[in-house]
Amino acid sequence: MTLDTVKHAAETPDTDQPWAELGLKQDEYARIREILGRRPTGAELAMYSVMWSEHCSYKSSKVHLKQFGEKAPETDALLVGIGENAGVVDVGQGYAVTFKVESHNHPSYIEPYQGAATGVGGIVRDILAMGARPVAVMDPLRFGAADHPDTKRVLPGVVAGIGGYGNCLGLPNIGGEVVFDPCYQGNPLVNALCVGVMKHEDIHLAKASGAGNKVILYGARTGGDGIGGVSVLASETFDSTGPAKRPAVQVGDPFQEKLLIECTLEIFRENLVDGIQDLGGAGLSCATSELASAGSGGMRVELDTVPLRDSSLSPEEILMSESQERMCAIVEPGKVDRFLEICEKWDVIATVIGEVTEGSQLEIFWHGEQIVDVPPRSVAHEGPTYHRPYARPDWQDALQADDAAKLARPANAEELRAQVLRLVASPNQASKAWITDQYDRFVQGNTVLAQPEDSGMVRIDENTGLGVAVATDGNGRYAKLDPYAGAQLALAEAYRNVAASGAKPLAVSDCLNFGSPEDPAVMWQFAEATRGLADACQTLGTPVTGGNVSLYNQTGEVAIHPTPVVAVLGVIDDVTRRTPVAFADEGHLIYLLGDTREELGGSAWSQVVHDHLGGLPPKVDLAREQLLAEILISASRDGMIDAAHDLSDGGLIQALVESCLRGGKGARLVVPDGLDPFVLLFSESAGRAIVAVPRSEELRFTDMCGARGLPATRIGVVDGSDIDVQGQFSVALDELREAHEGTIPGLIA
Amino acid sequence: MTARIGVVTFPGTLDDRDTQRAVRVAGAEAVPLWHRDKDLKQVDAVVLPGGFSYGDYLRAGAISRFSPVMEPVIEQAKAGMPVLGICNGFQVLTESHLLPGAMLRNNHLHFICRDQKLRVENADTSWTTDYETGQEISVPLKNIDGRYVADERVLDMLEAEGRVAFRYLDGNPNGSLRDIAGITNEAGNVVGLMPHPEHAVEPLVGTGRTDGLGFFTSILKKLVNA
Numbered sequence: 012m013t014l015d016t017v018k019h020a021a022e023t024p025d026t027d028q029p030w031a032e033l034g035l036k037q038d039e040y041a042r043i044r045e046i047l048g049r050r051p052t053g054a055e056l057a058m059y060s061v062m063w064s065e066h067c068s069y070k071s072s073k074v075h076l077k078q079f080g081e082k083a084p085e086t087d088a089l090l091v092g093i094g095e096n097a098g099v100v101d102v103g104q105g106y107a108v109t110f111k112v113e114s115h116n117h118p119s120y121i122e123p124y125q126g127a128a129t130g131v132g133g134i135v136r137d138i139l140a141m142g143a144r145p146v147a148v149m150d151p152l153r154f155g156a157a158d159h160p161d162t163k164r165v166l167p168g169v170v171a172g173i174g175g176y177g178n179c180l181g182l183p184n185i186g187g188e189v190v191f192d193p194c195y196q197g198n199p200l201v202n203a204l205c206v207g208v209m210k211h212e213d214i215h216l217a218k219a220s221g222a223g224n225k226v227i228l229y230g231a232r233t234g235g236d237g238i239g240g241v242s243v244l245a246s247e248t249f250d251s252t253g254p255a256k257r258p259a260v261q262v263g264d265p266f267q268e269k270l271l272i273e274c275t276l277e278i279f280r281e282n283l284v285d286g287i288q289d290l291g292g293a294g295l296s297c298a299t300s301e302l303a304s305a306g307s308g309g310m311r312v313e314l315d316t317v318p319l320r321d322s323s324l325s326p327e328e329i330l331m332s333e334s335q336e337r338m339c340a341i342v343e344p345g346k347v348d349r350f351l352e353i354c355e356k357w358d359v360i361a362t363v364i365g366e367v368t369e370g371s372q373l374e375i376f377w378h379g380e381q382i383v384d385v386p387p388r389s390v391a392h393e394g395p396t397y398h399r400p401y402a403r404p405d406w407q408d409a410l411q412a413d414d415a416a417k418l419a420r421p422a423n424a425e426e427l428r429a430q431v432l433r434l435v436a437s438p439n440q441a442s443k444a445w446i447t448d449q450y451d452r453f454v455q456g457n458t459v460l461a462q463p464e465d466s467g468m469v470r471i472d473e474n475t476g477l478g479v480a481v482a483t484d485g486n487g488r489y490a491k492l493d494p495y496a497g498a499q500l501a502l503a504e505a506y507r508n509v510a511a512s513g514a515k516p517l518a519v520s521d522c523l524n525f526g527s528p529e530d531p532a533v534m535w536q537f538a539e540a541t542r543g544l545a546d547a548c549q550t551l552g553t554p555v556t557g558g559n560v561s562l563y564n565q566t567g568e569v570a571i572h573p574t575p576v577v578a579v580l581g582v583i584d585d586v587t588r589r590t591p592v593a594f595a596d597e598g599h600l601i602y603l604l605g606d607t608r609e610e611l612g613g614s615a616w617s618q619v620v621h622d623h624l625g626g627l628p629p630k631v632d633l634a635r636e637q638l639l640a641e642i643l644i645s646a647s648r649d650g651m652i653d654a655a656h657d658l659s660d661g662g663l664i665q666a667l668v669e670s671c672l673r674g675g676k677g678a679r680l681v682v683p684d685g686l687d688p689f690v691l692l693f694s695e696s697a698g699r700a701i702v703a704v705p706r707s708e709e710l711r712f713t714d715m716c717g718a719r720g721l722p723a724t725r726i727g728v729v730d731g732s733d734i735d736v737q738g739q740f741s742v743a744l745d746e747l748r749e750a751h752e753g754t755i756p757g758l759i760a
Numbered sequence: 761m762t763a764r765i766g767v768v769t770f771p772g773t774l775d776d777r778d779t780q781r782a783v784r785v786a787g788a789e790a791v792p793l794w795h796r797d798k799d800l801k802q803v804d805a806v807v808l809p810g811g812f813s814y815g816d817y818l819r820a821g822a823i824s825r826f827s828p829v830m831e832p833v834i835e836q837a838k839a840g841m842p843v844l845g846i847c848n849g850f851q852v853l854t855e856s857h858l859l860p861g862a863m864l865r866n867n868h869l870h871f872i873c874r875d876q877k878l879r880v881e882n883a884d885t886s887w888t889t890d891y892e893t894g895q896e897i898s899v900p901l902k903n904i905d906g907r908y909v910a911d912e913r914v915l916d917m918l919e920a921e922g923r924v925a926f927r928y929l930d931g932n933p934n935g936s937l938r939d940i941a942g943i944t945n946e947a948g949n950v951v952g953l954m955p956h957p958e959h960a961v962e963p964l965v966g967t968g969r970t971d972g973l974g975f976f977t978s979i980l981k982k983l984v985n986a
Contacts, residue, residue: 179772586964
């Protein structure tokens with residue numbers, strides 16, 4: 012086959028090109044021809060096809076994502092905003108923290124182990140590329156029904172992949188979520204988050220500047236794995252009759268990634284790079300075009316110098332390969348030798364593959380012949396933009412009218428007790444220890460809190476005790492009922508979780524998992540959810556620093572529930588002040604903070620007991636969330652509370668059971684006047700938490716709540732080895748523990 | 761003067777920085793050692809920390825055992841220098857034949873991370889004198905290849921000579937024969953165990969216990985008093 016050079020492309024304008032097979036639409040292909048003034052070469056077509064994919068270009072979502080910038084709250088904390096590999100937040104004492112959550116949904120369905128493993132690898136490299144040492148990971152996961160046979164294939168593979176990769180990197184896994192719902196059957200959501208820490212002066216950006224600076228590709232050799240992952244896998248709806256797409260899934264090597272991390276950190280310490288970018292989705296196409304596009308000149312790359320695992324790869328395949336564990340750095344000529352020396356120390360292969368030029372074009376050569384000559388911005392930053400039509404689906408009204416309030420409630424105390432046990436044993440509310448015990452949460456020796464705590468917390472300075480906390484939350488059921496409110500509730504819950512641990516919420520990252528943007532109903536859900544999230548971030552003062560959009564999460568016509576997953580990062584000045592969830596001390600008083608209304612729409616109770624989804628989700632009150640957070644943080648700092656647990660899905664009883672089991676102590680509960688016991692236990696009103704207050708602090712605590720206008724109701728005391736709801740029922744901790752901890756091993760193991 | 765305790769970093773070692781911290785928390789000086797160095801920098805003792813050295817490729821510890829740094833470690837261990845192998849470090853010690861037996865994949869085939877209760881069976885080794893024989897401690901356990909095996913003759917010998925240093929309590933987490941969590945050599949200077957004492961040296965982080973600190977204070981006392 013003759014090489015399709017730029018010259019050859021200009022001479023053969025009528026050659027048929029496989030743009031449709033590469034996932035491009037006809038008008039997109041026409042636009043590429045217009046940009047170049049000729050037909051693209053095969054290599055150029057490969058680059059545009061991956062970079063203009065939904066996954067890389069955000070072409071359906073970016074008109075909505077703009078709001079995160081437009082409505083961004085005023086804050087001094089944001090050092091680097093949306094658009095870089097990850098956002099960076101100032102956490103004080105000269106430290107900066109970067110964090111991001113990303114999806115690896117489609118690959119994880121096809122090949123659960125490798126899909127999930129490389130999802131961890133990818134997000135870790137994003138964080139590393141900002142100049143930070145990765146310090147923790149967490150994984151929000153969603154699977155089909157817990158008892159579905161395919162869940163038995165997908166879940167253990169995903170969990171083993173996350174553990175197999177993350178454990179081998181030495182990153183503590185400190186949180187996340189596991190949710191089951193039939194809507195995720197065939198479309199599991201495997202989101203991955205990483206947090207990294209650096210000093211302000213260590214922040215690095217993805218840009219190539221300074222003519223004559225060298226482009227160094229380092230890390231693993233490039234192979235044939237993951238070719239077209241972003242365009243073929245992540246940007247199309249699955250078709251069950253189509254051919255297996257497994258070759259488009261990447262294969263990870265965590266050992267190589269660990270070396271890459273240590274090697275890169277040593278390179279940063281010696282200040283050897285001008286710009287840096289990891290190779291993830293769209294591989295070299297992405298790294299070279301983004302670096303050149305963000306920089307001040309052009310770039311020339313000799314593609315035949317790229318070290319290969321398979322010498323038969325074509326230039327197009329090399330450009331599209333998503334082989335893992337690779338980074339691309341821009342290095343001044345005088346620093347190249349030292350750079351290569353450090354790579355050699357860590358047994359990392361490093362190759363100068365090109366240099367920054369004075370021109371404006373990205374030029375790629377193959378054995379001396381030019382195969383790419385494009386304006387880099389047209390590839391990386393000026394892809395197509397779609398204003399997809401969207402419309403509120405016609406079924407939305409009927410769904411909201413199907414009120415959960417009409418569902419049959421427990422008729423007596425005995426039924427109430429039985430439903431409590433059913434709830435805490437249901438797959439979504441049950442202990443996830445079987446899963447999280449397969450992740451190393453101790454490595455690095457800085458883990459202050461890890462799952463099942465409200466948030467994961469790591470210490471970042473041993474001397475001062477400065478730490479950060481992160482929580483991720485999302486509730487697809489709420490979002491299905493009302494996407495605007497659902498997104499806000501996800502944010503509110505993560506925000507509340509961070510505050511419940513004693514940390515001050517600072518910033519947000521999000522992973523927006525939705526169905527096909529070509530469906531106006533899905534697009535409406537997306538538009539509503541982004542608007543809701545942007546509005547709430549503005550009110551709460553927590554900017555979105557970056558994240559990821561995953562569309563086409565549907566099989567055939569059926570989309571997943573709209574599932575915005577929101578991660579909130581918080582800072583705590585002294586981790587010794589952190590608040591755990593465990594009720595560990597008898598005699599401490601249990602206070603319920605916030606207002607409990609009859610809110611059962613989308614609740615865990617309605618799902619577990621009635622398999623029902625309808626009505627409206629709990630009311631959002633962001634001012635209340637802010638007040639609650641302030642109280643929780645003050646109480647933690649001033650030592651007024653010993654434990655706190657946010658209330659969310661499953662309501663009060665779920666939180667109480669978790670706090671009691673964690674601390675190994677029971678509780679006696681008194682139903683406050685005017686509240687129905689059933690509503691008290693199962694309602695999912697937002698803006699609430701339970702806290703354990705030592706008797707000596709009671710007055711100080713209630714005075715504070717009273718002065719600031721936060722309802723605080725004494726509902727009981729930590730005591731004994733049962734949970735006793737006065738006048739209703741009593742259940743032993745042992746029985747609760749068996750119900751709560753036996754479910755997941757019974758279903759999956 | 762204080763003791764200098766070397767902490768080896770192989771490619772893929774993960775708990776080297778934690779181990780250095782544990783050494784410092786105990787009051788000793790932590791000396792980083794690089795796998796390619798044949799020079800032990802005049803340290804008084806060596807810790808081989810946990811992780812996945814060389815990605816556990818071939819077999820956990822099988823490649824690291826041939827690292828240049830292991831030559832002087834093996835030689836000096838045989839001459840009496842205290843050596844502690846934690847998790848992957850324990851695997852390196854068995855691969856080096858400084859300790860008998862081997863580690864297989866956990867019997868349930870999963871990675872397991874949990875707070876693990878242990879009984880100290882031998883409080884006379886270089887690394888355990890700050891414990892009492894029979895004392896129960898809890899330290900984190902985290903591994904996938906943690907199932908200790910050896911033939912019956914070796915197991916009987918270890919038992920008879922008091923060389924089982926630690927035993928799992930409240931449930932064997934991985935199928936280790938005779939609930940063995942850690943062993944020592946005949947001289948008591950080389951100790952290997954699967955659980956991670958270096959993750960249990962501060963009250964705030966990890967499991968919130970400091971039960972692992974005794975390893976590092978034991979060796980410090982021994983070296984300073986020597």
